[in-house]
Amino acid sequence: MSAALPPPRTPGRYAVGLVCLGNICRSPTADVVLSGKVAEAGLADRVEVGSCGTGGWHVGEPMDPRAAATLSAAGYDPTRHRGRQYDEAWAARFDVVLAMDAANLADLGGRRADGRVMLFGELDPVAPGSEVPDPYYGGADGFEEVLEMVERTSDAIVDALPGLLEPTASTGDDA
Ligand code: 4NP
Numbered sequence: 605m606s607a608a609l610p611p612p613r614t615p616g617r618y619a620v621g622l623v624c625l626g627n628i629c630r631s632p633t634a635d636v637v638l639s640g641k642v643a644e645a646g647l648a649d650r651v652e653v654g655s656c657g658t659g660g661w662h663v664g665e666p667m668d669p670r671a672a673a674t675l676s677a678a679g680y681d682p683t684r685h686r687g688r689q690y691d692e693a694w695a696a697r698f699d700v701v702l703a704m705d706a707a708n709l710a711d712l713g714g715r716r717a718d719g720r721v722m723l724f725g726e727l728d729p730v731a732p733g734s735e736v737p738d739p740y741y742g743g744a745d746g747f748e749e750v751l752e753m754v755e756r757t758s759d760a761i762v763d764a765l766p767g768l769l770e771p772t773a774s775t776g777d778d779a
Pocket of ligand 1: 630
């Protein structure tokens, strides 16, 4: 069974942060897919999604053209993304920060016991606990695999959101 998302800190709202290394392949793919699915579910006014990279090489740049092409072919719009580097002020906006692989998670200080920082793949309904492999130095197959993992995991996240948005879902730990 896959892990649960932590409760929101503000009742009725939820924010999901996505982190990879360069913020031009995996976390922007997850950002575009999850944002699209949140909008389709009618939750865009209550759910925020954002992404960044632990490295700063691609700050301000659009998505890797291979990641963008994979998203476009699947019907998503990758054009609005610009690279951003992780910092703690960014992370503080989110109820949960999801790292794409174990190295990204280690760079964030490791998994938090309260679940507010964890591996994206912990929510993967098919391969719970899996890492999203870095496609940057590989071929087109890698980008397809990333999209597949991201789509099914985003579906699982969107399925969980209505329950988290109920007023009783909040711990009020930031109130
Ligand atoms: P991402 O892929 O972490 O999925 O965005 C990478 C992008 C760029 C680099 C590494 C990984 N890089 O070394 O520039």
